[in-house]
Amino acid sequence: MILGVLAAGSLLIAFGGGLSAARRTFAVGLVVQAVGAAVLAVVGFWALAEGSAHGSDFTGSPTPHLGLDPLSAIFLGTLGLVAAPALVFSLRYLRNDGPGRATGALTAAFQLAMVLLLCARDPFTFLLAWESMTLLPATVILVARRADPTARRTVFTYLAITHLGGAGTWVAILLLADAGGLDDPTVIESGSGLQVAIALAALIGTGTKAGLMPLHAWLPRAHPIAPAPVSALMSGVMIKIALYGLIRIVVDRLGILPVWFGILVLAVGALSAVGGVLHALFQHELKRLLALHSIENVGIIVLGLGACLILRSRGAQTPAALALGAALLHTVNHAVFKSLLFLGAGAFEKVTGTLELDRMGGLLRRLPWTAGAFLVGSMAIAGLPPLNGFASEWLTLQSLLRVVLRGDTADGAAGALGLAALAATAALALLCFAKVVGLVLLGPSRTPEKTGPAGHPAGPQGSGEDFATRASTVFLALTCAVLGLMPGLLLAPAAAVAPWPSERPEGLGLDLPGAGNLPAPGLGLVLFALTALLLLLRGRRTAAPAPTWACGQVNEPALLWTGSGFTGPARVALRAVLRPQREVTVKSTGGVLQEVTCHLHVPQLIDERVYRPVARRSGTVAACARRVQSGSLSVYVMYLIGAVVVLLGAARAGWLG
Amino acid sequence: MSDPLLGASGAQMAVCAVQIVGGVVVSPLLSGTIQHFKARLQGRCGPTPLQPYRELRRLWSRSAVTVEGATVVHRAAPSVVAAGLLTAVLLVPCADTGVDLPVGHDVLALMGLLALARFALAAASWDTSNGFALIGACRDLMVSVYAEGTLILATAVAVLASGTTDLRGMIAATAGGEAWSGPLLIFGGVAFALVLVAEIGRQPVDNPDTHLELTMIHEGPLLEYSGRDLAYLHWAAHARHWVMFVLAAQIFLPHPSGTWAQLATLPLALLLLCVVLAFVESLMSKMRVMSSPRFLLIGSLAALLGVLSETVGIA
Numbered sequence: 001m002i003l004g005v006l007a008a009g010s011l012l013i014a015f016g017g018g019l020s021a022a023r024r025t026f027a028v029g030l031v032v033q034a035v036g037a038a039v040l041a042v043v044g045f046w047a048l049a050e051g052s053a054h055g056s057d058f059t060g061s062p063t064p065h066l067g068l069d070p071l072s073a074i075f076l077g078t079l080g081l082v083a084a085p086a087l088v089f090s091l092r093y094l095r096n097d098g099p100g101r102a103t104g105a106l107t108a109a110f111q112l113a114m115v116l117l118l119c120a121r122d123p124f125t126f127l128l129a130w131e132s133m134t135l136l137p138a139t140v141i142l143v144a145r146r147a148d149p150t151a152r153r154t155v156f157t158y159l160a161i162t163h164l165g166g167a168g169t170w171v172a173i174l175l176l177a178d179a180g181g182l183d184d185p186t187v188i189e190s191g192s193g194l195q196v197a198i199a200l201a202a203l204i205g206t207g208t209k210a211g212l213m214p215l216h217a218w219l220p221r222a223h224p225i226a227p228a229p230v231s232a233l234m235s236g237v238m239i240k241i242a243l244y245g246l247i248r249i250v251v252d253r254l255g256i257l258p259v260w261f262g263i264l265v266l267a268v269g270a271l272s273a274v275g276g277v278l279h280a281l282f283q284h285e286l287k288r289l290l291a292l293h294s295i296e297n298v299g300i301i302v303l304g305l306g307a308c309l310i311l312r313s314r315g316a317q318t319p320a321a322l323a324l325g326a327a328l329l330h331t332v333n334h335a336v337f338k339s340l341l342f343l344g345a346g347a348f349e350k351v352t353g354t355l356e357l358d359r360m361g362g363l364l365r366r367l368p369w370t371a372g373a374f375l376v377g378s379m380a381i382a383g384l385p386p387l388n389g390f391a392s393e394w395l396t397l398q399s400l401l402r403v404v405l406r407g408d409t410a411d412g413a414a415g416a417l418g419l420a421a422l423a424a425t426a427a428l429a430l431l432c433f434a435k436v437v438g439l440v441l442l443g444p445s446r447t448p449e450k451t452g453p454a455g456h457p458a459g460p461q462g463s464g465e466d467f468a469t470r471a472s473t474v475f476l477a478l479t480c481a482v483l484g485l486m487p488g489l490l491l492a493p494a495a496a497v498a499p500w501p502s503e504r505p506e507g508l509g510l511d512l513p514g515a516g517n518l519p520a521p522g523l524g525l526v527l528f529a530l531t532a533l534l535l536l537l538r539g540r541r542t543a544a545p546a547p548t549w550a551c552g553q554v555n556e557p558a559l560l561w562t563g564s565g566f567t568g569p570a571r572v573a574l575r576a577v578l579r580p581q582r583e584v585t586v587k588s589t590g591g592v593l594q595e596v597t598c599h600l601h602v603p604q605l606i607d608e609r610v611y612r613p614v615a616r617r618s619g620t621v622a623a624c625a626r627r628v629q630s631g632s633l634s635v636y637v638m639y640l641i642g643a644v645v646v647l648l649g650a651a652r653a654g655w656l657g
Numbered sequence: 658m659s660d661p662l663l664g665a666s667g668a669q670m671a672v673c674a675v676q677i678v679g680g681v682v683v684s685p686l687l688s689g690t691i692q693h694f695k696a697r698l699q700g701r702c703g704p705t706p707l708q709p710y711r712e713l714r715r716l717w718s719r720s721a722v723t724v725e726g727a728t729v730v731h732r733a734a735p736s737v738v739a740a741g742l743l744t745a746v747l748l749v750p751c752a753d754t755g756v757d758l759p760v761g762h763d764v765l766a767l768m769g770l771l772a773l774a775r776f777a778l779a780a781a782s783w784d785t786s787n788g789f790a791l792i793g794a795c796r797d798l799m800v801s802v803y804a805e806g807t808l809i810l811a812t813a814v815a816v817l818a819s820g821t822t823d824l825r826g827m828i829a830a831t832a833g834g835e836a837w838s839g840p841l842l843i844f845g846g847v848a849f850a851l852v853l854v855a856e857i858g859r860q861p862v863d864n865p866d867t868h869l870e871l872t873m874i875h876e877g878p879l880l881e882y883s884g885r886d887l888a889y890l891h892w893a894a895h896a897r898h899w900v901m902f903v904l905a906a907q908i909f910l911p912h913p914s915g916t917w918a919q920l921a922t923l924p925l926a927l928l929l930l931c932v933v934l935a936f937v938e939s940l941m942s943k944m945r946v947m948s949s950p951r952f953l954l955i956g957s958l959a960a961l962l963g964v965l966s967e968t969v970g971i972a
Binding site: 364365375379382383384385390394397398401404405407408409412413416417419420421422423424426427428430431433434437438439441442443444509514515516517518519521522523525526527530531533534535537538539541542543544545546547548549550555559560561565566567568569570572573 | 768782807889969
């Protein structure tokens with residue numbers, strides 16, 4: 001039954017993809033795809049609630065096998081939940097022209113690749129889907145931005161890094177299949193070299209695809225240049241499905257890992273969380289900022305996963321299952337609010353003609369519904385109650401507290417540092433989204449209203465908010481609120497995904513007996529009720545309006561605050577870590593000051609200190625290797641003869657055994 | 658769902674009553690008392706401890722000046738801040754038991770509520786695009802990065818002592834002399850003391866008496882508010898004192914076990930905290946804004962030492 005509906009949903013997506021490739025049926029195709037995605041969402045959460053496996057089980061055999069179990073189901077549901085509004089949004093966002101139609105059709109293929117990956121039950125289907133999931137968004141970017149050389153370069157970086165790092169996934173899956181771990185997880189001995197090798201390879205392979213630091217360099221480059229709905233799918237779903245690979249291998253198929261591996265995962269998660277948000281803080285471009293926040297949130301998910309691994313090694317089964325639940329809950333939550341923010345960014349770009357934070361402003365008045373939804377999404381990603389980001393961060397903090405309680409010196413200290421990292425990350429995300437909300441939604445408009453770049457009218461004023469945009473963003477904002485008020489609905493089945501026995505949490509809120517209790521529905525309702533009551537008590541009595549106080553001056557555009565002004569104290573406080581560069585040039589003629597320019601730059605330290613030297617050195621090595629490759633056939637024949645002679649000589653001397 | 662008030666014991670009702678009356682009505686008295694003692698220590702006559710009530714009454718009767726071009730965010734922010742703090746008052750029990758209110762008693766939820774208040778004020782500052790408000794807001798958010806990291810480590814210390822994030826359980830587990838036999842809570846107390854100073858905006862992190870743009874943090878975002886909005890924001894600052902003082906008194910200071918004994922010693926502990934803060938404010942000058950991260954990092958390290966002092970032994 002479930003598999004039948006799943007197949008129907010996938011067929012609808014495929015059919016819709018075909019339709020959206022034609023000029024006449026473009027819009028119909030997108031709607032059909034959205035319906036198919038909605039079917040996938042229903043199937044996913046239905047199978048998760050049911051909690052049983054369907055179809056084939058995992059096998060190491062080379063023939064194709066497909067199936068669905070609760071762990072796949074939660075990711076499948078997330079895929080549908082994000083893809084449906086993103087496709088509705090595309091109705092107005094994508095133009096009915098060549099690149100637009102190709103994007104529509106490729107989006108369908110991209111979704112199907114992800115569905116195939118989630119349902120794959122044998123190593124070859126899994127790896128095939130894994131590679132298609134990498135290649136298809138690259139194709140979308142190339143199609144959507146044809147003649148843009150920087151986009152091509154970015155796609156090259158993306159493919160190079162994900163393929164180099166992604167080799168880890170191949171190693172992990174093939175080693176696992178070879179050892180029989182895909183058929184039976186108990187075959188591989190706990191603590192053996194093979195187990196550790198598979199786990200490390202999986203961490204590198206899937207970590208690259210998920211954008212974990214220090215393997216993240218492609219992510220902030222590739223995500224922003226895709227069209228907004230595809231960015232939403234990439235940031236919201238694709239990197240989560242990479243984490244599905246990690247959870248599938250490390251939690252589901254490998255038995256109990258040594259404690260130090262859990263600490264390693266925790267450390268990688270903490271680095272990504274803090275590093276991601278620190279770089280996001282000093283970004284001036286909205287979509288790039290959102291992409292860097294994806295690194296942060298993947299880090300938070302991996303913190304939960306690390307807590308799960310440590311607790312499981314320490315034999316705390318129920319807390320470990322809850323930590324896994326925390327990771328999965330944050331996966332769903334982040335998918336929802338991140339796609340909401342990407343769609344909002346797309347809508348704003350259409351209206352203002354720019355993604356520069358310092359040139360937007362005042363959009364809450366121009367696009368009340370979309371901007372209101374964007375505000376809700378910003379509060380959710382900043383981890384504020386009563387929204388969904390807060391619920392999953394609460395649960396992750398609880399899991400880390402359990403690590404501190406259960407652990408000895410090393411994992412206790414790791415847990416405490418993870419806690420501090422997560423709390424600081426939440427506060428930094430708050431700072432960052434206070435900046436985003438302030439610059440994009442509030443204050444006066446900072447765009448010259450007449451024209452956008454290159455003399456084009458900056459989008460239809462006022463008509464920038466149509467039904468498709470409103471419906472998709474408001475739907476996602478409501479989902480944020482529902483998941484924030486009733487996180488227990490999702491936690492109970494998500495914690496039951498763990499392949500070891502544990503107690504199932506109950507209730508709509510997050511109630512962990514003996515450890516803590518977050519009555520999310522009550523807290524949210526009391527908060528709403530008290531706010532309403534206080535607004536009512538305040539009344540409407542007001543005096544005459546007055547302009548903003550600016551020491552008696554008019555608060556003109558030159559006096560408005562910029563993003564780098566707002567993050568200034570944080571930049572100075574963190575200068576030891578961030579190494580910001582500042583250039584001030586003063587022009588004066590005849591002792592009279594004419595002009596002062598200040599250029600501020602916060603470098604991506606991992607790019608500059610790790611990637612750049614490696615790239616430079618490999619370039620040098622490649623240049624040496626090139627000298628050997630003259631291209632003339634006779635030289636190659638000489639090489640062959642030389643090699644044969646050397647081998648014969650070696651065989652004669654007995655070196656070859 | 659049955660009414661939580663039915664079936665609550667006398668002690669529970671008393672705790673609930675003290676918590677609500679104290680948080681809502683008595684809280685302005687705390688800052689009033691600090692100001693009063695501070696004036697006396699500095700040889701001034703100073704206002705009576707009841708001065709904050711007079712100011713609230715005065716503000717409540719004034720109409721509010723609206724800011725040209727401001728949106729609903731600016732208008733709603735004071736109510737959101739006050740509602741967040743009111744929820745926090747309901748959430749923080751003042752002894753080891755209490756009525757099961759629908760908001761729960763979770764310390765991590767309290768951190769979320771304080772963050773919500775901070776966000777609302779920062780957004781309101783952007784809405785008016787008042788430069789002074791933004792100076793205060795961005796400094797406040799920068800300090801909060803360190804304050805939250807330190808607060809969660811202090812919380813980890815309390816969780817190590819009690820095993821739960823439920824504040825009632827924490828208060829019960831840290832009561833009596835036994836919990837204080839090891840160094841754990843002393844380290845936690847040092848960390849919490851530094852967070853407390855930063856969170857309620859007192860010297861040496863912030864100076865509540867000045868509106869000078871070079872020094873202010875918490876006063877900045879209040880500049881564009883007047884009338885009842887300003888009254889809400891002032892009350893929220895008083896409620897923040899109450900919440901943090903109760904946590905300090907009942908978890909990070911020695912306190913007796915037993916609900917009634919805890920309720921009886923609470924006023925003494927609050928008075929002690931007021932006097933100590935008055936002394937600190939008289940003896941120390943405000944530090945530079947950029948020194949406050951270092952100040953709070955000392956707290957983080959202290960709490961981390963506390964955590965290690967407990968986990969090293971387990972092995």
